[in-house]
Amino acid sequence: MELAQARKLWQVEPGWLNTATYGLPPDPVWTAVQQVLAEWRSGGVSFEVWDAAVDRSRAAFARLVGVDPADVSIGAAVSQLVAPIAAALPPGATVVVPEGEFTSILFPWLVQEERGVRVRAVPLDGLVDAIDAGTDLVAFSLVQSADGTVAAYDEIVAAARSHDALVVVDATQACGWLPFDAARADAVLVGAYKWLMAPRGAAFAYLAPVLRERLRPDAAGWYAGKDPHSSYYGTPLRLADDARRFDLSPSWLCYAGAAPVLELLADLDLAAVRDHDVALANRFLAGLGRPPGDSAIVSVEVPGAQEKLAAAGVRAAVRAGRVRASFHLYTTEADVDLALDALTG
Incomplete structure (x- = not known):
């Protein structure tokens, strides 16, 4: 499957930059889990x-x-x-x-x-x-x-x-x-x-x-x-x-x-997944005036980050004033820009 096609399989609210805490399920996962829950509830299968x-x-x-x-x-x-x-x-x-x-x-x-x-x-x-x-x-x-x-x-x-x-x-x-x-x-x-x-x-x-x-x-x-x-x-x-x-x-x-x-x-081509994820991470870093990196996870110090991100509806890990943002298949440039607007506005 091509990466562009695969990326259509998620239903994500804007602003999720927290895969390093937990990832979000694509449609086939959601469907499979709902089916098992229904089977468990009814006792329909062994x-x-x-x-x-x-x-x-x-x-x-x-x-x-x-x-x-x-x-x-x-x-x-x-x-x-x-x-x-x-x-x-x-x-x-x-x-x-x-x-x-x-x-x-x-x-x-x-x-x-x-x-x-x-x-x-x-x-x-x-x-x-x-x-x-x-x-x-x-x-x-x-x-x-x-x-x-x-x-x-x-x-x-x-x-x-x-x-x-x-x-x-x-x-x-x-x-x-x-x-x-x-x-x-x-x-x-x-x-x-x-x-x-x-x-x-x-x-x-x-x-x-x-x-x-x-x-x-x-x-x-x-x-x-x-x-x-x-x-x-x-x-x-x-x-x-x-x-x-x-x-x-x-x-x-x-x-x-x-x-x-x-x-x-x-x-999927995992190298293409890496390139997608890291490109978004580097877009985030560039928007904060930081040099690019080689990871889908970044950590930066921004004063008041927790309050700013929460007010904008962005979900990322914030610890001791450092933002840990993580970017995966379902992340978009709009998600990145929403976080940057919150942190730099």
């Missing part, structure tokens, strides 16, 4: 009808990030997907992370400190140089939630590989607008409710086979079984041989909404 959306979602996510669906696990949140990786680190292991990192990709390592795991926080722009022979794992967001900074993915991976360190990436603020090769990392975690525009409660993990050998599926339930439908009751343990052994039993309503939007994104 759950297997909804469950088919999980396989569709897994396959579309894998296509979007360039990996094998057999290497994709599904869950509910990034921190839950990171947990078995953190739990598998041996006492004395050292994890290097950026300072001020989003806590879903930070707290899982920190809770392991009580058993001897060491967490070393360094400036993001110094992350490559901080990876050394004593580093066992490096974890970072591909795009920073706070200000949209895009990490030097290739350089970080190369530095980690030169020291045999694992690479764990939170791509929640990147996946859906920024093309990248997930297979270069050992694990890539994505919450789907932001740039993937799915209902909150769907999340994905690319888990490389070499990493999975080190992990124990402590949260395994019936859905992690080799055949989930014959894994409802009783011994013995019979888990899937691939990444599905780390699956969390899915929230069906969330995955019913995730499947159509992931399939839509996987059919």
Whole structure:
């Protein structure tokens, strides 16, 4: 599908510049969720009808990030997907992370400190140089939630590989607008409710086979079984041989909404999505007299921003006087100009 055609699939009130908080559903997602709600209300179908959306979602996510669906696990949140990786680190292991990192990709390592795991926080722009022979794992967001900074993915991976360190990436603020090769990392975690525009409660993990050998599926339930439908009751343990052994039993309503939007994104030219989003972000920056950037998320300091934006009906994140604005497929130049008029008028 062409980008111009896809952009007609949203029904958005003017002034939404907050995808970094949550994304908005295109028409196919809205329709799918309404159908599931109606089926749930009436008891009109068995759950297997909804469950088919999980396989569709897994396959579309894998296509979007360039990996094998057999290497994709599904869950509910990034921190839950990171947990078995953190739990598998041996006492004395050292994890290097950026300072001020989003806590879903930070707290899982920190809770392991009580058993001897060491967490070393360094400036993001110094992350490559901080990876050394004593580093066992490096974890970072591909795009920073706070200000949209895009990490030097290739350089970080190369530095980690030169020291045999694992690479764990939170791509929640990147996946859906920024093309990248997930297979270069050992694990890539994505919450789907932001740039993937799915209902909150769907999340994905690319888990490389070499990493999975080190992990124990402590949260395994019936859905992690080799055949989930014959894994409802009783011994013995019979888990899937691939990444599905780390699956969390899915929230069906969330995955019913995730499947159509992931399939839509996987059919688009993601480079064109990036160019659209970044062009709008740079239009916003230019209007405020700032230099252009390379991200769909920007953060700028404007006095009185919260009151000015609210008065104009613009929805963006404002924290400590800094505006965090984010731009995606449904954002228009008119949305950008509405925000600029509010901030500069």
